[in-house]
Amino acid sequence: MDIKTEVLIVGGGATGAGICRDLALRGIPCVLIEKGDLASGASGRNHGLFHSGGRYAVADPEASRECITENGILRKIAPHCIEETDGFFVSLPEDGLAFRDKFLQACEKVGIQTTLLNRDEVLSLEPELNPNLLSAVKVPDGAIDPFTLVLENARDAELHGVKILLHSEVTSLILDGDRVKGAKTKDRIRGEEYTIEASYFVNATGAWANQILKLVGLRIGMALSKGSMLITNTRLNHGVINRCRPPSDADIVVPNDTVSILGTTSIRLEDVEHFEVTPDEVSLLVQEGSKMIPAIRETRFIRAYAGIRPLFLSEEKGDDRAISRGFVLIDHAKRDGLQNLITITGGKLVTYRLMAERTSDLICQKMGRNTACSTHSNPLPGASRPAGLRERFKQFSAARGEIVCDCELVPRKEVEELLGTEKLRDFQDILHRTRLAKGTCQGGFCVYRLLGVLHDSKMLQGDSNKILKGFLEERWKGIRPILWGAAVKEEELIEYIYKGIFNF
Ligand SMILES: Cc1cc2nc3c(=O)[nH]c(=O)nc-3n(C[C@H](O)[C@H](O)[C@H](O)COP(=O)(O)OP(=O)(O)OC[C@H]3O[C@@H](n4cnc5c(N)ncnc54)[C@H](O)[C@@H]3O)c2cc1C
Incomplete structure (x- = not known):
């Protein structure tokens, strides 16, 4: 089975699924290839926070602005994937109030709506919170179901003619002068090998981006950061609880349907395939998390899991939390002289649509086509379905x-x-x-x-x-x-x- 298409997208996470939907709605034929199932990478191994952008408002206003804009768009196009819970940035006595004041100013600058709540007001909304808290700032955070989001993007793309190949891996890229001509691929269940020829290739493999680039002798500066999370047996909080301090370990609890998810850590890794949640991480998450919600100390957990963040290094910085959580779109024609290869990596689940729009715009520009993006106003197929x-x-x-x-x-x-x-x-x-x-x-x-x-x-x-x-x-x-x-x-x-x- 050899395949010919206009655009081959490698990686079936939120970004790859979003790109193939965007291109399909613009009438551009494409194929998506994913080595596991859809959302088997970071897209299915994250915190499920529907960001308001509050977490990045102080340190990374650009990423924060992207989050709040997409937050507004996704509420319209994917309401069935979102639980509108609100979020609270809670100041504990040891945090003081200096960061809270910076936070309020930064949110105002990027356009995130805030409400300052006193201790009693926030405790009436979130009774499990530490009763010694000083105050909390309410922001439009929420919870998002990443699996439904990715599956629905892929389903809509298929309805518009996209071919999606799952459990199939790109194993090498065939070069022809300054262009990629094709990708050799392997079906991981049947073992069959085949070639996909395309005019344009998109590397949307997230933390695996350098593994694809290595196939054509390229590399980008990227750090891999493991984040671990714990799932509680019952739901402890109505809204998202964030610690009002610079982003740090174990400073967030996201409600998710019947449970709460406590996270996260940030540990550099080299190996994107083999990693586990360590006992030290579990202890840290429980110890720090229980400062916000004391019941965490006695709560039963049902699972631990981890995901890998690809962090783009424009310059080496000591602390991974200081690296931007924004995304990078790399045109390898400009950077490396390889005319038809594009890499898109980094970012957030919440910004997947914007990442897809920018990538598709670049492809259209290269093709000389002038078709506008419509994903900001075009709801996903199940948008009228109830969730939860x-x-x-x-x-x-x-x-x-x-x-x-x-x-x-x-x-x-x-x-x-x-x-x-x-x-x-x-x-x-x-x-x-x-x-x-x-x-x-x-x-x-x-x-x-x-x-x-x-x-x-x-x-x-x-x-x-x-x-x-x-x-x-x-x-x-x-x-x-x-x-x-x-x-x-x-x-x-x-x-x-x-x-x-x-x-x-
Ligand atoms: C610990 C953690 C917590 C996070 N929390 C949040 C959060 O709360 N809210 C939020 O908005 N964002 C969050 N994020 C970020 C978010 O998960 C990612 O930005 C997003 O999922 C990235 O999607 P992606 O499609 O770019 O990458 P991925 O989902 O990783 O997809 C890449 C895909 O490429 C596939 N692939 C790799 N190599 C090949 C190959 N050779 N052939 C075929 N396929 C291949 C992989 O199998 C994978 O499925 C978190 C991330 C982590 C790690």
């Missing part, structure tokens, strides 16, 4: 029948509908597209039921014990760092179930 557990609960009725996942109320019917409509290639693809295994038991009680559904639908490819074992091994990576107290007891129960029933 409360809405799922309302939709759920006895008529929906059997439930596969009790924690997240996923009906069997929803899974069967998904299996009937999408070309899923891997077991994890099902988990990415539903709330299965995202709740308190992290799949302990529902994944074997899912295998039953697959078996009944005659869709089980391969040995079910092997699939189950693969899932449990992957799950263990997230469970192991948070095993203490009640979590150990539940894990022992799950171990007995799998040993007793499945003879593992």
Whole structure:
């Protein structure tokens, strides 16, 4: 299977999915290739903060401005991916109020609306907060569902004719003088190799950007920074809680549907494929996080996970938090004389649409086309759909029948509908597209039921014990760092179930 197209986009995170939707809406044929599933990189391993830009207002006003502008646009085009919770920048006694005053001024400069709340006002909204807090500043932060966001961009692109190749990796690039002529690729499930020829190539591989550039002998200055996060068993806060001080470790708790996500750390890494959450990071997150929300010290956690931030180095700086969280768009024609290669990296999930717009504008300019971007006003396909557990609960009725996942109320019917409509290639693809295994038991009680559904639908490819074992091994990576107290007891129960029933 060899393919010819106008633009090949490498990387199926928010940026790559956003670019292929943008180009497709402009009528430009393109293909997206992703080595795993959609959102399997940083786009599925982040905090889920729907930034107001407040976090960067003092140190990085440009990135902050991008966030608040996109915050306004995404509320219109992707309301079903967003929970409008507001956010609070909380000053604790040890933080003092000097940073708060700078923060208020910086927010005003970049256009972020703020409300200063006294101690009692904020405690009435967020009763779990440290009662000794001095004050809080309210900003339009929120929570965003990254999986739905990426999947919906890809779905809309497909509806507009884009071909999306998942579990397929670019392994080399073919040069022809000062142009890239094609990409050699490998299907990681079937092992088949094929070539994709294109007029333009976009490297939207985020933290992997230098691995693609290495294929043509190039490199950009980029640091890789690991950020680790912990998921609580229940939701502790209504809105996003930020510490009102310069960005630092463990200074944010983002609500996410039924849970809260505590983060984050910033640790330099060399290897983008192999990393884990360390015990030191877990201790730091719990210790610092509980200063904002004391209940964190006693809370049960259900999972730990980490993602890699690609930070563009315009100049070497000591602290990774000082490097801009803005994005970089590199035209390799100007930088390296390679006429048809573009790299887009860095940025935020919240700025994915803007990153896609700028990349698509550059492609259009190179093609000599004058087609305007429409993604700022064109809602995603599911924009009228309700989001969140409360809405799922309302939709759920006895008529929906059997439930596969009790924690997240996923009906069997929803899974069967998904299996009937999408070309899923891997077991994890099902988990990415539903709330299965995202709740308190992290799949302990529902994944074997899912295998039953697959078996009944005659869709089980391969040995079910092997699939189950693969899932449990992957799950263990997230469970192991948070095993203490009640979590150990539940894990022992799950171990007995799998040993007793499945003879593992
Ligand atoms: C710890 C952490 C917390 C964050 N928190 C937030 C937050 O709260 N809010 C927010 O707005 N942003 C947040 N971000 C930033 C946000 O996650 C990223 O900016 C965004 O997801 C980047 O998307 P991307 O598509 O550029 O990269 P990615 O999502 O990493 O996508 C790149 C893709 O390229 C694929 N790929 C790599 N090599 C190849 C190849 N050879 N062939 C085919 N495919 C390939 C990878 O598999 C990957 O899926 C956070 C990031 C991290 C790491």
